[in-house]
Structures are given as C-alpha cells and as structure tokens.
Amino acid sequence: MANITEIAPDLFRLSVFVPQLNMQFNHFLVQDDEPLLFHTGLKAMFPALQEAVAKIIDPKSLRYIAWSHFESDECGALNEWLKVAPHAEPVCTLVGKLVSVDDFSDRPARGMTPDDVLETGKYRYRFYRSPHIPHGWDAGVLFEETTKTLFCSDLFHHFGDCAAITSESLIEPTQQGMQLLQQGPLAGYMPYTSQTEGVLRKLADLQPETLAVMHGASYQGAGDQLLLDLASVIKATFDPS
Incomplete structure (x- = not known):
C-alpha cells in the first residue's frame, strides 16, 4: 500500500x-x-499507486506523466498508466x-527543454537537464x-522509512546513503565530472523551497x-582525483 501525504498545496506524496531494501x-x-x-x-507497484491516486483524483483524468530519467522505478509503469488515462501525455527531457521514450512508450512523449513551459x-x-546527475544522459529535474x-x-537519496517531509538538513543521511551505494556491486552509482558542480549550482539558483525527493x-x-x-x-564521495 502507498502512504499518502499532502506535502505542499495540491502536491501529494x-x-x-520496501523493507527488504530499507527504502521508500x-x-x-x-x-x-x-x-x-x-x-x-x-x-509491480502499479496497483497500489493506482489505488492511491484514485483516493485523490479519478486516474482517468491524469493529463501528464513525467519523470527524470529512463529507469524502471521512474517510468517502468508508464504504459500501464497510459492505458488507464486515455488523455495522458508522457513528459520528459528532449534527450x-x-x-x-518514444520507442518504449505507447504514446509519443513531450520532450522539454528549459525554454518550454x-x-x-x-x-x-x-x-x-542534469546529465548523469544522478543517472543517465537523459536525466533532468522538473x-x-x-x-x-x-x-x-x-x-538526496537516503534510506529508511522516513517522515514524509522535514525541515531538517538532508545532507547527513544523503552522505550515508551515497557511501552505502558505493560499496560492493553498487559502486559507480553516480559519476563525477567537471560539469557536476555547475549543474547543481544552476539548480540552486532556482531557489527551490520544497524538494520532492524520490527515496527518503x-x-x-x-x-x-x-x-x-x-x-x-x-x-567528496565520487571525485576520483
């Protein structure tokens, strides 16, 4: 089952x-x-999420379905949602x-750049766009x-069955999560390049007041x-130099 929390006006988490992964x-x-x-x-999570969405809106009324990068937990159930919502449009980065996406999806996606609203x-x-931050050439944040x-x-990926929203810094749990993900077969979770800091500084320039985090x-x-x-x-975690 999915836990539902309104973390900002009209925004539901x-x-x-998943206890086996100790991860939300x-x-x-x-x-x-x-x-x-x-x-x-x-x-596998689609039935639970469809039930959760139905408690807030009619799933058929979904108009846009978006995600950051091409990965199963980001967009694996896209086509299941498109079957439920006949007018829904996939939305992702242009890359x-x-x-x-257009090869995978049952419906063409709207590929967006920062100039598009x-x-x-x-x-x-x-x-x-946030290439390779955290994953993939196609990565972006909305x-x-x-x-x-x-x-x-x-x-800001971190582990545990966390509170829905906090005003406490996420840096320490995120650092612990990154260190864990760097161990064993999960090493290489995120590349560090000469562009990494610049991308994050540009996102900081947006001065966000709510960070909607996928894991944690x-x-x-x-x-x-x-x-x-x-x-x-x-x-500090990923720069090999």
Whole structure:
C-alpha cells in the first residue's frame, strides 16, 4: 500500500516502503485542472499507486506523466498508466524522448527543454537537464515556478522509512546513503565530472523551497543551500582525483 501525504498545496506524496531494501519509493501527484504524476513507479507497484491516486483524483483524468530519467522505478509503469488515462501525455527531457521514450512508450512523449513551459492550471513547470546527475544522459529535474518545488528524482537519496517531509538538513543521511551505494556491486552509482558542480549550482539558483525527493523524506526550507551542500558531498564521495 502507498502512504499518502499532502506535502505542499495540491502536491501529494505517494510513498511505498520496501523493507527488504530499507527504502521508500516516492511518487508525486499534482492536483490541478490538468493533473500531473511525477514517477510512474515500478510495474509491480502499479496497483497500489493506482489505488492511491484514485483516493485523490479519478486516474482517468491524469493529463501528464513525467519523470527524470529512463529507469524502471521512474517510468517502468508508464504504459500501464497510459492505458488507464486515455488523455495522458508522457513528459520528459528532449534527450529522453529522442533516445528511449518514444520507442518504449505507447504514446509519443513531450520532450522539454528549459525554454518550454508546461502549465497544468495554477502551476507552471520547466525541465532542467542534469546529465548523469544522478543517472543517465537523459536525466533532468522538473521545477514548478509558482510554489518553487523541485522534483529531485534520486538527488538526496537516503534510506529508511522516513517522515514524509522535514525541515531538517538532508545532507547527513544523503552522505550515508551515497557511501552505502558505493560499496560492493553498487559502486559507480553516480559519476563525477567537471560539469557536476555547475549543474547543481544552476539548480540552486532556482531557489527551490520544497524538494520532492524520490527515496527518503522531502524537504521544506532553503533548497538552494542544500543543493550547494550536496555538490560538496558528491565531490567528496565520487571525485576520483
């Protein structure tokens, strides 16, 4: 089952905790004139997520289904959602659309750049590219300009059955999570390149006030400082020099 928490006006966190992994899988539903779901979830989680969405809106009314990068927990159940929601449009970065999604998806995706604006009614979204942060050439983060919410995907990934939202810093649990992910067969979780810090600094310039985190607690507060702190943690953990 998915736990449902409204973490900001019209923004619902649908969380499934997997004890075997000690990890939450979080999905975010925006209730608006044209509802948006960020993260489709894994195929196996689709029934639980469909039930959770149905407690908030009619799943058939979903208009946009978005995610960060091409990975099963990000968009694995995309086609299941498209069957339920006949007017839903997949939304991702332009690179994601061109290299993966239009071949995988039952419906063509809207590939966005930072110059493109997606309006759902009260809310306005832009996609900002973040290649290889955390994964994939196609990676990006979605930013809602009205409430200053950044949909972070795997940024700030941390473990445990966490509170839905916190004002406490996420840096220490994120650092612990990165160190764990660097061990054994999971080593190489995130590459560090000359562009990594610059990408995170540009995201900090957006001055987000809510960070919607895929694995772990979401955050309310000065998101810009947290992103700058994250750049230092990533460098310390993954920079081979």
